[in-house]
Amino acid sequence: MSYQHHLDKQIFPHALGKIVCVGRNYAEHAKELNNPVPSQPILFIKPATAAVDFSPQIAIPTRHGSCHHELEIAILIGKPLSNANESEVLDAISGIGLGLDLTLRDLQQQLKDKSHPWERAKSFDGACPLSEFIPFTKAMNLQNIDLRLEINQQVRQRGNSREMLFPIATLIAEISQWFTLNPGDVIMTGTPAGVAALQVGDQLIAELQDWLRIETNVIAKN
Ligand code: ZN
Numbered sequence: 001m002s003y004q005h006h007l008d009k010q011i012f013p014h015a016l017g018k019i020v021c022v023g024r025n026y027a028e029h030a031k032e033l034n035n036p037v038p039s040q041p042i043l044f045i046k047p048a049t050a051a052v053d054f055s056p057q058i059a060i061p062t063r064h065g066s067c068h069h070e071l072e073i074a075i076l077i078g079k080p081l082s083n084a085n086e087s088e089v090l091d092a093i094s095g096i097g098l099g100l101d102l103t104l105r106d107l108q109q110q111l112k113d114k115s116h117p118w119e120r121a122k123s124f125d126g127a128c129p130l131s132e133f134i135p136f137t138k139a140m141n142l143q144n145i146d147l148r149l150e151i152n153q154q155v156r157q158r159g160n161s162r163e164m165l166f167p168i169a170t171l172i173a174e175i176s177q178w179f180t181l182n183p184g185d186v187i188m189t190g191t192p193a194g195v196a197a198l199q200v201g202d203q204l205i206a207e208l209q210d211w212l213r214i215e216t217n218v219i220a221k222n
Pocket of ligand 1 (some may be wrong): 071
């Protein structure tokens with residue numbers, strides 16, 4: 001069964017088209033992987049076939065080295081955006097949720113060493129678990145949103161959107177200069193520090209403010 005967005009407990013009328021992701025949007029995460037802090041957003045795309053439900057379980061590949069968790073704030077787009085400014089971006093956001101940018105880290109490093117694109121490491125089937133979305137309202141301050149990931153009762157990732165190098169509205173406006181965003185598209189806004197390998201059997205709790213709490217278990221992908 002293919003993935004379908006849920007917004008405010010309802011099925012969202014637009015199918016997912018693409019997931020636009022940003023690399024190294026938190027300085028502390030760039031540092032932990034020994035990467036320079038970028039001067040403009042590092043963008044990549046996961047296809048719709050990468051999306052799966054975040055709960056009750058997620059499946060990770062086990063034959064290609066380590067598979068890292070990257071917990072990220074996910075933004076659901078509700079109106080077309082092209083060459084948009086920040087106020088148009090705010091008008092076009094329908095929902096906010098959580099996503100995992102699953103990354104085959106060893107494979108990504110091999111690809112980076114060869115200066116190859118890293119799609120195999122980040123865009124495989126199932127590489128983007130997405131939560132349900134909650135409705136976005138302008139009363140929400142996009143620059144003060146907490147996210148948190150606990151694995152087997154230990155906090156592994158904790159961040160706040162105020163730590164982003166490119167704030168959410170700025171980031172989406174920039175993305176729209178290059179890629180037209182359509183209703184149903186999702187933006188993954190980067191991960192805070194604390195990324196590490198997932199293990200089969202891990203129990204995850206992911207939280208967005210006090211708006212969303214997702215519990216899920218890690219199984220092996222066959
Ligand atoms: Zn990421």
